[in-house]
Structures are given as structure tokens and as C-alpha cells.
Amino acid sequence: MTAFPHLFAPIDLGSIRLANRIVMGSMHTRLETMDRPLERVARFYVERAKGGAALIITGGFSPNAEGLMEPGAPLFDSREQLGEHRPITQAVHDAGGRIALQILHAGRYARVPDAVGPSTIASPINPNAPRRMSEADILRTIEDYATTAMLAREAGYDGVEIMGSEGYLINEFTAPRTNDRSDDWGGSLDNRLRLPVAIMACVRERVGKDFLIIFRVSSIDLVEGGLTAEEIAAQATAVEAAGADVINQGIGWHEARIPTIAQKVPRAAWTFAARLLKDAVKIPVIASNRINTPQVAEAVLARGDADLVSMARPMLADAEFANKAREDRAEEINVCIACNQACLDLIFSKRVATCLVNPKAGREIEFDAPPPARAKRVAVVGAGPAGLACAVTAAERGHQVTLYEAEARIGGQLNLARSVPGKEEFDETLRYYRTRIERLGIDLQLGQRPSAQALAGGGFDEIVIATGVTPRLPDIPGIDHVNCTSYVDILNGRRTAGRRVAVIGAGGIGFDVAEFLTSAPQEVTATPEHFAAEWGLDAHIACRGGLGQAPRASPPPCGEGLGVGGLQDRRDSPPPCPSPTSCRRHAFGVTGEGTQTGRGQHERQVVMLQRKSGRMGRGLGVSTGWVLRLLLAKRKVAQVSGVAYRRIDDAGLHIAVEGEERVVAADTIVICAGQEPARSLHDELAARGAKVHVIGGAERAAELDAMRAIDQGTRLAYSF
Ligand code: NAP
Numbered sequence: 001m002t003a004f005p006h007l008f009a010p011i012d013l014g015s016i017r018l019a020n021r022i023v024m025g026s027m028h029t030r031l032e033t034m035d036r037p038l039e040r041v042a043r044f045y046v047e048r049a050k051g052g053a054a055l056i057i058t059g060g061f062s063p064n065a066e067g068l069m070e071p072g073a074p075l076f077d078s079r080e081q082l083g084e085h086r087p088i089t090q091a092v093h094d095a096g097g098r099i100a101l102q103i104l105h106a107g108r109y110a111r112v113p114d115a116v117g118p119s120t121i122a123s124p125i126n127p128n129a130p131r132r133m134s135e136a137d138i139l140r141t142i143e144d145y146a147t148t149a150m151l152a153r154e155a156g157y158d159g160v161e162i163m164g165s166e167g168y169l170i171n172e173f174t175a176p177r178t179n180d181r182s183d184d185w186g187g188s189l190d191n192r193l194r195l196p197v198a199i200m201a202c203v204r205e206r207v208g209k210d211f212l213i214i215f216r217v218s219s220i221d222l223v224e225g226g227l228t229a230e231e232i233a234a235q236a237t238a239v240e241a242a243g244a245d246v247i248n249q250g251i252g253w254h255e256a257r258i259p260t261i262a263q264k265v266p267r268a269a270w271t272f273a274a275r276l277l278k279d280a281v282k283i284p285v286i287a288s289n290r291i292n293t294p295q296v297a298e299a300v301l302a303r304g305d306a307d308l309v310s311m312a313r314p315m316l317a318d319a320e321f322a323n324k325a326r327e328d329r330a331e332e333i334n335v336c337i338a339c340n341q342a343c344l345d346l347i348f349s350k351r352v353a354t355c356l357v358n359p360k361a362g363r364e365i366e367f368d369a370p371p372p373a374r375a376k377r378v379a380v381v382g383a384g385p386a387g388l389a390c391a392v393t394a395a396e397r398g399h400q401v402t403l404y405e406a407e408a409r410i411g412g413q414l415n416l417a418r419s420v421p422g423k424e425e426f427d428e429t430l431r432y433y434r435t436r437i438e439r440l441g442i443d444l445q446l447g448q449r450p451s452a453q454a455l456a457g458g459g460f461d462e463i464v465i466a467t468g469v470t471p472r473l474p475d476i477p478g479i480d481h482v483n484c485t486s487y488v489d490i491l492n493g494r495r496t497a498g499r500r501v502a503v504i505g506a507g508g509i510g511f512d513v514a515e516f517l518t519s520a521p522q523e524v525t526a527t528p529e530h531f532a533a534e535w536g537l538d539a540h541i542a543c544r545g546g547l548g549q550a551p552r553a554s555p556p557p558c559g560e561g562l563g564v565g566g567l568q569d570r571r572d573s574p575p576p577c578p579s580p581t582s583c584r585r586h587a588f589g590v591t592g593e594g595t596q597t598g599r600g601q602h603e604r605q606v607v608m609l610q611r612k613s614g615r616m617g618r619g620l621g622v623s624t625g626w627v628l629r630l631l632l633a634k635r636k637v638a639q640v641s642g643v644a645y646r647r648i649d650d651a652g653l654h655i656a657v658e659g660e661e662r663v664v665a666a667d668t669i670v671i672c673a674g675q676e677p678a679r680s681l682h683d684e685l686a687a688r689g690a691k692v693h694v695i696g697g698a699e700r701a702a703e704l705d706a707m708r709a710i711d712q713g714t715r716l717a718y719s720f
Pocket residue numbers: 472473474475504505506507508509510511512609610611612619620621672673674675702703704705
């Protein structure tokens with residue numbers, strides 16, 4: 001008897017039967033741009049099929065050249081391309097899986113010169129304005145969808161998904177935001193729904209009854225001029241009547257200013273909108289976004305909010321998600337932590353997706369090394385992300401591993417990161433490693449700092465130093481003042497900040513600390529109700545787009561531009577500072593503005609400082625940095641760039657900005673000035689002539705991040 005009876009109940013979708021309710025959602029990976037693309041893509045999907053996902057939906061393929069996301073993006077418009085698909089469908093079927101092809105016309109999001117749309121209204125996230133489609137264009141495009149669906153059938157796919165959400169072409173026709181037409185394809189709701197219905201009907205007519213068609217409907221647009229609940233339900237009903245077998249839930253346009261999949265979005269936060277679709281139609285509905293554990297998925301299905309769950313990123317994080325859940329091994333699942341760092345952020349920066357917690361994702365063929373000839377004795381010092389990844393991978397490959405950790409618990413920097421609101425998902429990563437350490441029989445030595453002598457004489461074949469970093473202490477007179485503290489003590493709760501806080505350093509950790517100091521506690525921020533209130537959501541979608549009160553941040557104090565939903569916003573260049581004088585006043589803590597934090601029920605004023613000039617937060621994640629910048633702006637966190645630090649004393653932090661001497665009257669000064677590698681143990685061992693490896697922050701503190709650390713630890717273990 002499974003612990004997840006709803007999740008593992010079979011279901012009939014049109015002409016096919018699925019063994020369970022787990023759908024691997026569509027995700028563009030760019031794998032096709034790497035070497036050995038067919039082999040890579042096939043292997044990527046095969047691992048997920050073997051791992052138990054009942055249905056895989058591919059990344060989007062455009063039905064014609066105008067609909068390409070960018071030049072060279074996936075296109076499926078001719079029989080000559082069949083050979084690029086058949087090995088993939090065959091491999092998935094051989095592995096016992098099912099696979100559907102997503103058809104995605106990017107509309108005005110297409111970064112191609114001849115992009116088209118219902119109107120000439122340009123998207124804020126694409127510098128190219130679209131050409132308004134003529135009636136002939138529309139009819140040809142409908143035919144193109146049908147042709148691609150036919151090709152998909154011929155290539156061996158089990159079905160297609162028609163992408164009708166996220167602000168792409170079909171969605172642009174349905175919403176008054178982008179559809180200003182006065183012909184048969186615009187104006188009334190019936191006219192605005194004409195394109196999705198016509199595409200659906202044409203595709204069904206061509207492929208026949210026995211071919212799965214999923215239609216992805218935008219369940220909440222999250223933009224002004226989007227659809228209302230009534231209109232969304234009408235669209236779902238209309239595509240059902242036109243022949244859809246399943247409705248998949250889409251959420252938010254890419255230009256929306258509300259996060260939809262970032263860590264800040266609570267788990268299952270959007271299932272209220274899936275419920276809206278479910279109540280409108282009789283065919284099965286798939287719920288999506290921020291469903292990342294079998295427990296959450298089971299609850300969604302048990303509540304009746306949907307019939308299936310879509311998980312895209314969780315399948316990157318763990319290809320065996322479904323099998324582990326079914327076999328009562330849920331605690332062995334490597335859960336997607338919604339960081340976007342190694343998937344969407346890489347995609348948006350024109351690189352190939354992988355996964356922070358699972359560097360093998362999309363790189364499966366790079367980890368085909370045969371098991372080692374003999375089991376080695378491996379010592380790993382440091383149980384942060386690099387050390388954990390190395391120790392667990394080495395043990396998986398059959399080596400005998402001893403893992404030393406100076407603290408009383410594993411995790412290193414992850415223990416700090418997990419205290420930031422939204423980042424508590426790191427708890428899942430820690431749970432995963434704890435379970436793996438135990439089940440693999442790794443000798444975990446907590447509270448131990450082995451000496452170089454002990455390691456060198458310990459009979460180890462491989463010694464790995466993953467001792468991490470130490471916070472950098474800037475050379476500022478008075479840095480040892482009682483009011484100064486490190487981000488470490490703030491985040492781990494050893495020190496409580498006062499009412500007026502200066503944060504020295506505005507890297508990822510400076511931003512995290514500012515967020516931590518101005519947030520409600522995690523138990524509040526993790527609730528869908530808090531999320532809805534903070535971002536001005538209208539859960540009834542009575543207002544267009546589901547925007548109850550749109551999240552309008554007052555202009556950020558220091559001229560910071562706004563970013564949007566993962567794609568680069570062409571308005572991202574910083575607007576001029578609206579009021580330099582008041583900015584200064586923010587910085588010097590005299591405005592009386594601040595944030596109700598819930599951490600002590602008082603107003604806290606936070607000022608972030610950096611020596612560099614220009615906008616802060618340039619190094620934050622492409623798909624998530626805008627969320628953090630917007631939140632801090634809403635909370636009136638002041639940001640001052642181009643400062644020179646003078647000294648710290650009882651009056652506060654003395655700085656100079658543009659030649660002007662000032663005092664930030666802070667009662668707490670938090671140092672977030674980066675880190676230095678903690679590598680003395682490595683150096684000592686190397687001096688003794690020992691064979692030693694150094695990884696993670698201990699090797700290089702700059703660009704310290706869990707993505708590099710886990711990748712490096714995993715790859716090193718494969719070399720043993
Ligand atoms: P960081 O990104 O290197 O930022 C260090 C900050 O300290 C900079 O703003 C720098 O700005 C300042 N600084 C450096 N040396 C200084 C000195 N001697 N005196 C005064 N200020 C100094 O380091 P971090 O913020 O500790 O983050 C470490 C890594 O963690 C990041 O690279 C990132 O990969 C990861 N991380 C990312 C996120 C995220 O993306 N949300 C969150 C947390 C951590 P100036 O030199 O201009 O003053």
C-alpha cells in the first residue's frame with residue numbers, strides 16, 4: 001500500500017492510460033545545442049521515464065519560423081525533422097514511458113525579426129515589436145499547428161500539448177491587454193477565444209480521436225488586461241468542447257511582476273486557480289508550479305483541486321522522484337528547492353540547463369564511468385555542499401568514505417541560507433544528504449577537526465578538503481565595535497539586529513540579510529495567504545489578471561530598475577533617482593520610513609551599502625533577482641552605492657559619498673563583505689607532500705555558491 005494513493009492511481013487520458021498522476025512538465029533545456037544532442041536529449045528523458053514519471057512533455061517546438069523563441073530555437077515544421085525525434089520517442093517507449101510534444105508559438109515574445117501578434121503592442125520584455133497578423137496569417141498559423149501535431153504523431157509521440165498560456169501567442173489573442181482587434185479575432189470574448197478554439201479543433205480534426213491532446217490554459221494571467229475567472233472558465237470549456245483530452249494549468253505571463261515559481265512562492269500556491277479549471281470542465285486537469293514533493297502532490301489531488309500534477313524542475317532534481325515515492329522511499333528524494341539557479345537562470349543567460357542539487361541532470365552521458373576497479377578509502381573534511389556531494393557520490397560508487405565536520409550538524413553554509421525567508425527549501429537538501437549518509441553507511445564524524453598529521457597518516461587513498469570559507473573582515477577602523485556583527489551571527493540567530501541597520505556589502509548575502517531583517521518570520525511568509533497579500537493577488541480573479549491591488553513598488557530609493565518574470569526586461573536600465581535628497585536621507589536614517597518586520601514588532605530601517613557605483617544586485621539570479629529587488633524596494637530598504645567607508649564608532653558608520661562626509665546612524669552594522677577560502681588544512685597537507693584535493697569555497701571563495709560546490713564535489717568523486 002503506497003503512502004500516496006491518489007498519486008499512484010492510474011488514469012485514462014483520451015486514448016491512453018497512465019500508470020500514475022505524475023507528469024513531467026515542459027521545460028526548455030537547450031540540450032539540443034550541446035554535443036551529441038540526440039543521445040543527450042533521449043537519455044535525459046529516458047532516465048525520467050525509467051524513474052516512473054507517467055508522461056513526459058517535451059520543451060516547446062514552434063510550428064513555424066515566426067513563432068521561434070529566438071533564432072535557432074526548436075522548430076518542428078517538416079518531415080525532414082522526423083529523424084531528430086524518432087530516436088527520442090523510441091527510447092522513451094522502450095523505457096516504458098509516454099511522451100508528448102509541446103507546440104509553442106512565442107507570439108510577441110519571439111526574439112526574431114519577424115515576430116507576430118494579434119496587435120502591434122510590444123512586450124516589455126522584448127525589444128522587437130510584433131507585426132499585426134492578418135486574417136491570412138492567422139489561418140496559416142492554425143494550419144501550422146495542425147501540421148506540427150501530425151508530424152509529432154508520425155514521429156511516435158503519444159500526444160501533443162498546445163501551449164496556450166504564459167503570455168505566448170494564443171494567450172495574447174485571448175487577453176484585452178494585447179488584443180485590440182475589431183475583426184472576428186478580437187473584441188468580444190467569443191472572438192478572443194476564436195484562435196485557441198480554432199487551433200484545438202483543427203488539430204483534433206487532423207490527428208483523429210486516438211491521439212492525446214493537452215491544452216495549456218492560463219489559469220491566472222497576473223497582468224493588467226488579463227482574463228477574469230469567468231473568461232478563463234469559458235476558455236477551458238470551449239477548448240474542451242473543441243476536442244481537448246486534458247487541460248494543463250498555466251500561471252502568469254512572463255512579463256508579470258509577481259513571482260510564479262521562485263522560492264518565495266509557497267508550495268502549491270496556485271492550486272486555487274487549478275480548481276477554477278477543474279470546476280469548469282469534465283476532462284482531467286493538471287495542476288502545476290511549486291509542487292515539489294509527493295506529500296504536496298498527494299494533498300493537491302486528495303483535495304480534488306486537480307487530477308494530475310505537473311512537475312518539471314522536480315524531475316531535474318531527481319529523475320527517480322516517482323519510483324522513490326511509490327516505493328516508500330520519499331525521504332530519499334532530492335527535492336527541487338526552486339532556486340532557478342542552474343535551470344532557468346542558465347537558460348535565460350543562453351546556457352544549457354542542469355540542476356543545482358543534481359549536476360547530472362542533462363549531463364547524464366557525462367556520468368557513465370564504469371564502477372572503480374577497487375574500493376578506496378576516502379576522507380572528506382567539511383560537510384557543506386561540496387563535501388556532502390563528494391562524500392555521497394564517492395560512497396555511491398562503492399568507496400569507503402569518512403566525512404568529518406567541525407560543527408555538530410552537516411550543512412555548512414546551507415544552514416545559514418535556510419534561515420532566509422523562502423530558502424527553507426534547503427531543509428530538503430539537508431534531509432536528503434542525511435538520509436543518503438545513513439543509507440550508504442558513510443562514517444560521519446561530527447564535531448571533529450582532523451589534523452593534517454592524522455589525515456596524512458590515516459591510510460586514506462584520497463583526501464578531500466571542503467572546509468568552506470570564513471567571512472571577510474573589511475579593514476575599516478572600528479570594525480571590532482560592539483555594534484558590528486557578521487551576517488553569520490544574524491542569520492543563525494546568535495545576534496538580533498536593532499532598529500537602524502547598516503549592511504556593508506550588497507552581494508547575494510547582503511541582499512539575503514536585508515530580506516531577512518525586513519521579513520515576517522518564515523512560518524508566516526511560507527503561507528499562500530501571506531504571499532497573496534504581499535503581492536496583491538485576487539484569489540477570486542474577479543479583477544482582470546487576478547491583480548487585486550497590483551504590486552506597485554514606490555520607485556526604489558536609488559534609481560533601481562525593475563526586472564520581470566525571468567526574461568530580461570528592456571526597461572531594466574535604472575531610471576534616474578527620483579529624489580536624491582530623500583535617498584540620502586534614507587541612507588542616513590532620518591526619514592522615519594521603515595518596515596514592519598514581524599521580528600520584534602517595530603519599524604526597522606535598513607540601509608545597504610557598497611563601494612562600487614551603479615545599481616545594486618547585478619549579480620543576483622536573472623530569474624529571481626528582480627523579485628528580491630522589488631520586495632526590498634517595497635519595504636523601503638535604502639541602497640547607497642559608491643561609498644567610501646571611513647570608520648565605525650558609537651555614532652554609527654561614517655562614510656563618504658560623492659565627496660560628502662556622512663554618518664549612517666545605525667545601531668547594528670552587519671558585515672556582508674564576502675568571504676575568504678578556509679584552506680589552511682589543505683596547505684598543511686600539501687606541504688607534507690600528501691595527495692590532497694580542495695573543492696568548494698575552500699578552493700575559491702569568489703563565486704562561492706552551492707551550484708559550483710555540488711557540481712565540483714560530484715565530479716571529483718567520479719575521478720576516484
Ligand atoms: P559577494 O557576492 O562577493 O559580495 C560581497 C560584497 O561585499 C560586495 O557587495 C562587495 O561590494 C563587498 N565587499 C567586498 N570586499 C569588501 C571589503 N573589503 N570591504 C567592504 N566591502 C567589501 O559575496 P556574498 O554576498 O558573501 O555572496 C557570496 C556568494 O554567495 C555569491 O557569489 C553568490 O554566488 C552566493 N549567494 C547568492 C545569493 C543570491 O543570488 N540570491 C544569495 C546568497 C549567496 P563592494 O566591493 O562594491 O563594496
